[in-house]
Amino acid sequence: EMQAKIRSWTGPAVTADGTAVQLLANVQDGAGARAAAATGLPEGVGLFRTELCFLSAQSEPSVETQAGIYREVFEAFPQQKVVVRTLDAGSDKPLAFATMPDEPNPSLGVRGVRIAFDEPGVLERQLDAVAEAASGTGAEPWVMAPMIATVDEAEWYGKLCRDRGLIPGVMIEVPSAALLGDELLKHVEFFSIGTNDLTQYAMAADRMASQLSELTDPWQPAVLKLIKMAADAGQRADKPVGVCGEAAADPLLACVLVGLGVTSLSAAAPALAAVGVQLGQTTDEQIERAAQAAVSAPTAQAAQDAAFDIIKGGK
Numbered sequence: 281e282m283q284a285k286i287r288s289w290t291g292p293a294v295t296a297d298g299t300a301v302q303l304l305a306n307v308q309d310g311a312g313a314r315a316a317a318a319t320g321l322p323e324g325v326g327l328f329r330t331e332l333c334f335l336s337a338q339s340e341p342s343v344e345t346q347a348g349i350y351r352e353v354f355e356a357f358p359q360q361k362v363v364v365r366t367l368d369a370g371s372d373k374p375l376a377f378a379t380m381p382d383e384p385n386p387s388l389g390v391r392g393v394r395i396a397f398d399e400p401g402v403l404e405r406q407l408d409a410v411a412e413a414a415s416g417t418g419a420e421p422w423v424m425a426p427m428i429a430t431v432d433e434a435e436w437y438g439k440l441c442r443d444r445g446l447i448p449g450v451m452i453e454v455p456s457a458a459l460l461g462d463e464l465l466k467h468v469e470f471f472s473i474g475t476n477d478l479t480q481y482a483m484a485a486d487r488m489a490s491q492l493s494e495l496t497d498p499w500q501p502a503v504l505k506l507i508k509m510a511a512d513a514g515q516r517a518d519k520p521v522g523v524c525g526e527a528a529a530d531p532l533l534a535c536v537l538v539g540l541g542v543t544s545l546s547a548a549a550p551a552l553a554a555v556g557v558q559l560g561q562t563t564d565e566q567i568e569r570a571a572q573a574a575v576s577a578p579t580a581q582a583a584q585d586a587a588f589d590i591i592k593g594g595k
């Protein structure tokens with residue numbers, strides 16, 4: 281019966297009380313964006329992982345080549361929100377043209393936006409390509425930086441984007457960024473919380489290490505507290521705060537994220553219907569109570585159990 285509901289769900293997502301929650305798609309190229317749009321479920325793109333377009337490129341693609349690829353994604357979601365993440369190379373996603381030194385700890389090394397600090401040319405040309413791709417499509421080009429850790433970085437990135445007419449944001453995936461929410465939002469227009477990396481860095485546990493899965497669990501109360509800090513800063517500044525990590529695809533956790541103040545959820549398109557159905561069956565009061573209980577629970581298991589009891593058990 282649940283499966284039938286999920287199959288026939290059409291969106292847009294609202295809670296049982298009718299409160300809107302924006303559901304967006306994670307995509308990695310034009311074909312994926314068109315497939316996501318064809319489901320009719322996402323209201324836009326919450327995370328376009330651009331580095332995945334260039335995993336086999338031996339040299340930096342020209343601005344024209346990049347713009348052609350990005351335009352396909354804008355065209356798949358005309359007049360809708362499309363959040364482009366600038367290159368998150370390094371660590372688990374090495375790119376031949378954005379090389380970094382041999383590093384003992386690549387996940388703590390020169391990855392993501394850090395690659396652009398010394399030589400910003402690749403980033404500047406990527407932003408030029410995004411601006412060119414969006415022009416004339418009616419799209420609102422939102423762009424965000426991976427791995428932002430300091431206020432200076434956000435200020436620098438925000439200026440590069442605004443100079444090109446792009447709407448700047450930062451990913452919250454380094455714990456320092458979650459702690460600096462108010463200061464960061466003086467320089468950028470939105471946050472997108474990457475729960476995969478935020479969990480890895482908050483718990484000091486490699487996201488690829490299966491034997492550490494109890495630590496790399498986004499239900500960990502320490503992770504939920506960091507998410508709440510970022511969401512609270514967003515509310516104070518009246519700026520949107522989304523989640524684009526795997527946590528957004530878990531229907532129960534999605535409810536908790538909304539209760540913590542998150543305004544949009546982005547996940548692979550096939551995961552969105554289950555999230556939409558659960559939101560539709562859950563009242564605003566349950567969502568708030570579940571978030572409160574989860575964020576103050578002593579363990580990840582207790583957080584999940586408390587949310588389950590409140591949302592599924594009608595307690």
Ligand code: PEP
Pocket residue numbers: 327329368453473474475476477478524525526
């Ligand atoms: C994340 O870290 O949660 C995220 C969305 O980015 P990626 O998984 O691509 O590192």
Ligand code: MG
Pocket residue numbers: 426453474476477
């Ligand atoms: Mg990440």
